[in-house]
Amino acid sequence: MNVSCPHCQVRLSIHPSQAGSVVACPKCAGKFQLPIPTAYTGHSNPGSMHSVPNEVQAFASKKVAAGVCGTLLGAFGVHKFILGMNTSGAIMLAVSIFGACLYVPTFAMMIIGLIEGIIYISKPDEDFYQTYAIQKKEWF
Template identity: 45%
Template sequence: MKGTILDYNDVDRVGIISGDDGQRYNFDIQEWKAATLPKAGTKVDFSAVEQQASAIYVDASASAGLSQAGSKKIAAALFAFFLGAFGAHKFYLGYTKQGVIMLLLFLFGFILLGIPSMIIGIIAFVEFVLYLVKSDEEFEQTYVVGHKPWF
């Protein structure tokens, strides 16, 4: 059966899975079969006996999506570092309006002694660092799913 982890308590090492059948299943860490600890929001595949989940694995289709998010994160970070002042990373992530704002401020910023252009460059560098610091899951939730255009 497939489902999503609703909650996991690190102290008690127990959690709750919401199954795709609409039922909730309790689980213990001994049933977790992945290398990393369970985390709320993780898609899982498990066996259910009454209201207990057993043999819990991270869903293969969900992990494939994470690897794509990871590659999107690295590409966006590289765009932010090398072409960030032009808003390339914004265009790459689908934020056209914000990309145009960055591009125009950078180009027309030279009229005002380059100060707006320097500010846009600093913003791009800060976003580069933020992209690298976030985990793949956080990056996907924040910038791909959550559509957060700035910082």
């Protein structure tokens, strides 16, 4: 890269690794700081331009609601109805209602809901969409 000395305006060829460091001009011996090329400062970050598809965003917006319902109301399968898993949601609800007199089945559904809720919340949006919208994974 080429820079010009701010003191005597002579054109100097410098190595890119010297960018940002203070050098002495070989002609007039004046000291000056070499400019830092914009490519090295990290101002342009193409990764920040990455946009999540609307479909993923729409589905991922249910993630927290489903996760919270799973942890709090897991036994009733509410979190599964939110995500459109009506069959497994109905199974959880039925087991909880009909198993309520025995306590254990309802308790088991509560635990499953709790674990599923935590899994939902801890998954990244893209991953959550892949697992529950594309693969339609019904349990865990």
